[in-house]
Structures are given as C-alpha cells and as structure tokens.
Amino acid sequence: MRWTIKPKPESQKVKTLQEALHVDELTASLLIQRGIETFEEAKSFFRPDLSELHDPFLMKDMDRAVARIEQALEAGENIMVYGDYDVDGTTSVALMSSYLRTRQENVVTYIPDRYDEGYGVSFKGIDFAHDNDFTLIVALDCGIKAIDKVAYAKEKGIDFIICDHHRPGDAIPDAAAVLDPKRDDCEYPYKELCGCGVGFKLIQALSSKQGFTIEDLGEYLDLVATAIGADIVPITGENRILAYYGLQVINDNPRPGIKAILNQVDKTEFTITDVVFIVAPRINAAGRMKHGTYAVQLLTEMDEKQAETYAAEIESFNLDRRETDKEITIQALNQIEERSEQDRVTSVVFQEDWHKGVIGIVASRLIETYYRPTLVFTKSGDKLAASARSVVGFDVYNALEACSEHIEQFGGHKYAAGLTLLPENYEAFKQAFEDVVSSTIDPKLLSPEIKIEANITLEHITPKFFRILKQFAPFGPGNMMPVFMTEDVVDTGYGKCVGKEEDHLRITVKQPNVNPIVCIGFGLGKKIDSVSSKVPFSIVYSIDENHWNGVTSLQLKLRDLK
Template structure:
C-alpha cells in the first residue's frame, strides 16, 4: 500500500473551529478535511435534521410524475412498481409499493429475472404489464437507457415514470417523467442519491400533496439507509441525513423483514457498515441465487412470523451464494496465474459455467488480490455478460464507453458497471479494454492507496476521542472512518498471529507518549508478524474501534497496515 497523509488544513481554520466547537485540534482537523469549517456546518453534520432535506419538486419532471400518479390513483388504474434485482432495486420497489398501497389496492411489484431477462427494464416485464392491464409502470434504479423499451410500452398503451440515478446516455427515454438528478438539465441540488433515494424523493413529493409530513415517511427510511450503504454512494449531504435517520429506524423500530434478519445474526446495535456486510448480502442473495421478489416479499411483509420464514429461505440463498463465490474466485485466480507471463493493466477472466449472480462479488475479490480494473465474464443466453469493478480513482464506466463498438449493452457507475457482448467480440473487446486502461490510467492507481487523515500520538487515543468519532457516523464514501498514523510504536512482546491459517495479527502496542498500551487487531496482516517481532520500532495506520467481550467494552485499534 502507498500511504498518503492528507494535507493539514490552514492553522487559522483549525484554531477557529477548535474555539467555536471547544474540541481538540485533531477533531477540528478531521472536520475541515470533510469540508466543515463553521459552527453551522458542524451543527448540520453532527445533528442532521429532516428539515435539511431538499424540496423534491426541485428535481426535473417531479411535478409531471406526481400529476400522473395522482391521476392513476384517482382513476383506480393498475400501477406496476418495477425495479432491479439488487439491494438498491429491491428496497426501492419495497419502498414505493408499500407507500402506494396506503392509497390504492391496485399496486403490484415486478423484479426481472436475472437470468431470463437480465438487468433493467425488459420486454417480458412490459408484456406482463400489458397482459395484466397495468397502465402505468414506475421503474426504480433502472430505465435511464431503456429508450426502445419505453417506446414499446407506449405502443401498448402503458405510461412510464423512471426513477434512476445511473448516468444517462445522449438521449433519455420518452417517458411521462424521468427523475434522475444526474441529467445535465436537472438542477436538483444533490446528484449522488441512490435509486431508492430518488424513489424516496418521489414519495416525499406525493405525500406533500396529500397533507402528509416528512415525519410520516420516517418508517420507510430503514430501506433508504440500506440502499445508500449497499450501493456505495457518498454519505454526504442529503444521503447523510437519510442514512442518519434510517439507521435510527433500523436500530429502534425496524420493519418485520429487517427484524427477522437481525434476530438471526444476534447483534444488538447495527452500524451502516453492518448493514453493508450483514443485511445487504442477504437481500442481494435472493436475486443472485433465486429471484429478487423473495427480497421484496421479505421487506414488505408485516407479519413477523412470515418474515422469519422468508428470512430463513434467504439465509439459505446467502449460504449458497458464499459457496459459489468462494469456488469461482479460486478458479478465476488460477486463470489469472496462467496468464501472468504478460504484464497487464486489467484483469479480464471468463468461464461459461460461472454463476452470473456472483460474478460482481468475484470481481471485487480479484481486485483485493491484483488491484486492477477487473471484468468477470460468464455465458448468459446467446451473449457473454460481465460485471466490472474498478480501483480507486479510475472511471471504469468511461473506459467501457470508449470500447462501446464491441459491446451490446452497458451501464453503471464510475466504480461498478455491467455489460453484455457477443461471444465473437470477446477477444477484440478484451484487447480494446486493456489498451484503453493502459493509455488512460495513472500507473500509481494500480497500487492501493491508504489515505491517512492525521498523524497522532497514542496518548491522544482515549474514550473522549472515541465518543466524538461515534458522532461522525454514519461512515461511507465522502465520510470514511478516520485513519490515523502513529510512529515509533513497539509491541509489548505478546504479538501473535490468530485466526484460521494465522491470517490475522493481534498485538499490544505502546509508544513514548503514553504509559498505557492498546490492543490492536490487523485483519489479513498475519504475514507482517516479522515487522513487530523483538520489540523493533514500527509505524501503523489504524482506525479507532471498540471491542466488546463478555459485556466489557474497551478501546481497540483496527490496523489497516504496518511498516518497519
């Protein structure tokens, strides 16, 4: 890893914030690094208010969307709520359908089959709507590129409202309303919402016309917070407010589906990181291994006993998903090893038998090992389908766009995308993608970067700092858990490798600034035991954490890396 110490803010800014907030210098530094320089900004950061949320009608086409939905509700039209099969899509469908059902009985949900229909709006889904006399489809977390499909629906007398957050192409579908803050001509003040976030803005707008308040919508925010965490969108601005209140719902009054999952994992208080690594994979597993409607059914179920049954089924899917992703990762790593004679700027692997539902996870696993823009392909009907993942700082969506002559379809974000192509175009695409990345990437980006917020002494790590850092949550892109660096550290002599295959490192450290020692855990750092042996000095990059054992809570450092 390359360690990069963030620039220290100007002294006068630190002193000002230190004085107005009555905090230590290191806390003022962390806040300024996050763009917080005044008392008011700090107040908004530490005490988000629902009144901080923007007026939903600032979003392009919002009034058109509300008018069409109002008309449908008044005329008892059948409305189909359509969404993608991942966490953002299924939470969006659960959110929109459960809200609309409080105003109409003519609401149904539809999630496309990952294997029969693929990503996004499908002709099969539109035919289903036509056959069952739906006159309005609300598409969530997809649809921004469904130009031909929306036109096809129009021919069948079906209107479309699109709620998406993916990047639009040169043209947008001819729908009744297209809600996507990433449109160039949309002046909405915040363009980093996830799909469920855009869906929430729509129900916020509908609610305002019905005399409902934002407080009436709080019970839906557990879904929004889960989507924000799972979709790796920045936890800044409006997303931070939505996640902050959503996590309160998750922990204090979760819907039956979440409660059923939480009961299985037996954890009392969840952070957004727990949501990302515990709840989200289970919701995702339904669409990966079976069908996304299992997730929607779980998230909309009000009967707790039924929710427990659904959660049990989804737990089985998640177990199957783990087995598949482990096996495919082993096979993919073998394939890369065989190609290793040539130095490449990308990782592209393919096996026609790999499970389409887990190739995105496998792509992320490969980046952990080889740290290159990565594509994992499998067979999907007549085409090859791939999940793309990128390294920090490199826009894989732009790279795919540059290779679009070889691609049938693609879409996504800067760091994660999906595509399909014809088998005969695979080699040409693979070469074009390699050339594009080689010509445009800064070679430094091929070494993982560890961004360090501040250098401190161990004496500064205390309960008071931990209390303040807890108030920085929820953490995520744009507001990552602070990483500190300390030098001239020594292990007290009891450092050892722990865990399966001695993968992890557990040490107790001290430095000259304090008599106290602190326990550290370094996941996947077992191979660095030699760095701390024989009481030699080393430096460490870490985040401050808590360890709970038999009811006793103590400070602990979570090591990110150590160097001699």
C-alpha cells in the same frame, strides 16, 4: 499499500473552529478535512435534520410524476412497480409499493429475472403489464437508458415513470416523467441519491400533496438507509440525513423483514457498516441465487413470524452464494496465473458455466489479489455477460465507453458496471480494454492507497476522543472513518497470529508513558515478524471498540504497518 497523509488544514481555520466548537485541535482538523468550517456547518454535520432535505419538486419532472400517479390513483388504474434485482432495486420496489398500497390495492411488483431478462427494463416485463391491464409502470433504479422499451410500452398504451440515478445516455426516454438528478437539465441540488433515494423523493412529493410532512415518512427510512449503504453512494448531504435517520429506524423499530435478518446475528447496535456486510448481502443473495422477488416479499412482509420464515429462506440462498463465489474466485485466480497475465493492467476472465449471480462479487475478490480494473465474464443465453469493478480513482464506465464498438450493451457507475457482448467480440474487447486502461490509468492507481488524516501519538486515543469520533458517523464515501498513523511503537511481546487460518494479527503496542493498546489487523498475519523483533515500527489504523465478557475497551483496527 501507498500511505498518503492528507495535507494539514490551514492553522487559522483550525483555531477559529476550535474556539467556535470548544474542541481540541485534532477534532477541528478532522472536521475541516470534511469541508466543515463553521459552527452552523458543524451543527448540520453532528445533528442532521430532516427539515434540511430539499424540496422534492426541485427535481426535473417531479410535478409530472406526481400528476400522473395521482391521475392513476383517482381512476383506479392498475400500477406496476418495477425495479432491478439488487439491493437498491428491491428496496426501491418495497418502498414504492408499500406507499402506493396505502392509497389503493391494485399495485403489483415486478423484478426481472437476472438470467432470463437481464438488467433493467425488459420487453417481457412490459408484455406482462400489457397482458394484465397495467397502464402505468413506475420503474426504480433502472430505465434511464430504456428508450426502445419505453417506446414499446407507449405503443401498448402503458405510461412509464422512471426513478433512476445512473448516468443518462445522449437521449432521455419519452416517458410520462423521468426523475434522475444526473440529468443535465435537472437542477436538483443534490446529485448523489441512490435509486431508492429518488423513489423516496417521489413519495415525499406525493405525501406532501396530501398534507403530510417528512416526519410522517419515517417508516420508510430503514429501506433508504439500506440502499444507501449497499449502493456505496456518498454519505454526504441528503444521503447523510437519510442514512442517519434510517439507522435510527433500523436500531429502534425496523420493518419485520429487516428485523428478521438482524435477528440472525449476535449484535444489538447496528451501523451503516453492518448494513453493508449483514443486511445487504442477504437481500442481494435472493436475486443472485434465486429471484429478486424473494427480497421484495421479505421487505414488504408485515407479519413478524412470516418474515422470519422468509429470512431463513434467504439465508440459505446467502450460504449457497458464499460457496459459489469462493469456488469461482479460485478458478478465476488460476486462469490469471496459468495464462501468466499477472503483469497486465487489467484482469479479464471468462468461463461459460460461472454463475451469473456472483460474478460481481468475484470481480471484487480478484481486485483484492490483483489490484486493477477487473471484468468477469460468463455465458448468458447466446451472449457473454460481465460485471466490471474498478480501483479507487479510475473510471471503468468511461473505459467501457471507449471500447463500445465491441459491446452490445453496458451501464453502471464509475466503479461498478455491467455489460454484454457477442462471443466473437470477446478477444477483441479484452485487448481493447487492456489498451484503453493502460493508456489512461495513472500507474500509481495500481497499488491501493491508504489515506491518513493525521499523524498522532497513542496519548491522543482516549475514551472522550472516541466518543466524539463516533458522532462523525454514519461513515461511507465522502465521510470515511478517520484513519490515523502512529510512528515508533513497539510490541509488548505478546503479538500473535489468530483466526482459523492464523491470517490475522493481534498485537499490543506501546509508547513511553502511555498505556498499551490492543491492535487487530485482519489479513496482516504475515507481518508478525515485523513486530516481534523489538524494533520500533509505524502503524496505520482506525479506532474501534472491543466488547468481550461484558467489558468494553478501545482497540486499534490495523490497516497496515511497516
């Protein structure tokens, strides 16, 4: 682990903000590190307001999208809502179809089969629409590169409205409307919406034409917050506002499908982290192990009893997914070790019978062991399909673009992408990817970095300070949970390894004249010897709460120690 302490903010800025907000120096510094320097900026940060969301009509083609949907509703056209099989896609489809069904009945949903059709808009989906007299397809979280598919649909008399957030290619599909804040010609002020966020802006625009306000759309925000968390988009700007209010819906009055998932865990208050680790994997499991339609069915179900049944079914998919990805991860690690590829700057592994639904998770697991850009391939029809994952600071999408002569198709983001290629091109691609990455990556990016916001003593850690920190939430990219360093702590002598395999570390640390505080370090069990020698050591951590036997106390969540 590389420990990097962020530069201290300018002292005069800290002092000015301290006086404006009546807060301590540390709190003011943390805010300035997040770009918050004035009272007004702090007010927006701590008290997000739906009124601060941008006018949806600032998005390129929004007027065209609204006009085409209104035309379809007035004429009673059959509308298909089409979306990808991951969390962002299925929540988008649930959101858009739920809204459109408040306006008319003849709306159907379509999620492509991960194995039969692959990612994005498919010819099979368009044929289904044509065979069943659908004249408008609203595609969410996909479609920005579907130029040939949109043209094919047009020949069959079907219009497309695309709501995407992925990077466009050189050309934009010839659709009735293409909503994507990442279009070069789109001047929408916030570029980091997820697919479900773009879909929400569309229903915001549609409902405004009916005289409704943003407050009338609260029931959809649990879906938007779930997509924001799962798609790991920055929780800044509009995403922060949507996630903040979406979490309120999740905690106070979630839709039956999300409520049924939350009922499966012993918890009462949910954060964006809980959405990422509890809700998202279960929704994703449907598309990974069976079919994304199961997730849409759960998320649109209004009967609580039926939702419980659907959630139980999806939980069984999730248990299968866990077993499968664990098994494949072991096989993939063995491949790397058997081929003595530990010294490469990339991990590229392939086995034709690996489950396509979990290769993205496996790629992330491999990065936990070998911290480098990673691709996991499996057989998909007569081609090979892969999921790519990257390390912080390295753009894997650009690396794939540089290897595009060997690739049939690819798409995605800076840190996660998917691709297909012909089997005969695999070895050439593997070498090209290694060459591109090794020639472009900064070597320091090959060891994980912990960014530390401040070096503090244990006396800073008080219930009052933690209450202020909690108001920095929701946390995520662009607003990560603050990480601190404290030097010269010693263990009180009760340090031990805990967990089923004793791979976690539980210690109690102290400094002179300060009450001892408990620390838990997941995966740090091997460092027990570093703390039991009575020699002072340094810790890096975030501050957390521990609930035990009805008692709540502060604890430190260790990231590393040395």
